[in-house]
Amino acid sequence: xxxxxxxxxxxxxxxxxxxxxxxxxxxxxxxxxxxxxxxxxxxxxxxxxxxxxxxxxxxxxxxxxxxxxxxxxxxxxxxxxxxxxxxxxxxxxxxxxxxxxxxxxxxxxxxxxxxxxxxxx
Numbered sequence: 001x002x003x004x005x006x007x008x009x010x011x012x013x014x015x016x017x018x019x020x021x022x023x024x025x026x027x028x029x030x031x032x033x034x035x036x037x038x039x040x041x042x043x044x045x046x047x048x049x050x051x052x053x054x055x056x057x058x059x060x061x062x063x064x065x066x067x068x069x070x071x072x073x074x075x076x077x078x079x080x081x082x083x084x085x086x087x088x089x090x091x092x093x094x095x096x097x098x099x100x101x102x103x104x105x106x107x108x109x110x111x112x113x114x115x116x117x118x119x120x121x
Contacts, residue, residue: 014070018056028042
């Protein structure tokens with residue numbers, strides 16, 4: 001499933017600005033549990049969507065459906081399990097440590113956090 005989604009994004013020739021906006025749209029989701037300021041997160045997601053829409057309109061004026069096509073990729077990408085994402089992108093960086101644990105430790109430790117792979121250096 002993941003490879004299919006990657007191929008569909010490749011077919012759209014997503015550039016770095018679009019990729020950044022898509023990441024922000026996914027990151028600023030109100031689906032997470034325990035959010036204290038849902039309205040603020042919604043606002044950030046809306047700003048990211050507006051930025052992507054404006055960018056697509058100005059940079060790809062001959063592709064009026066580009067913005068919609070990009071947004072339609074997001075639900076399919078969300079079906080890829082977090083375990084698959086961890087295996088593909090983080091296992092070499094963090095080993096067997098769950099990514100949730102690393103994020104929690106980073107947030108709790110501030111600037112004193114040390115990546116697991118750096119302890120061997």
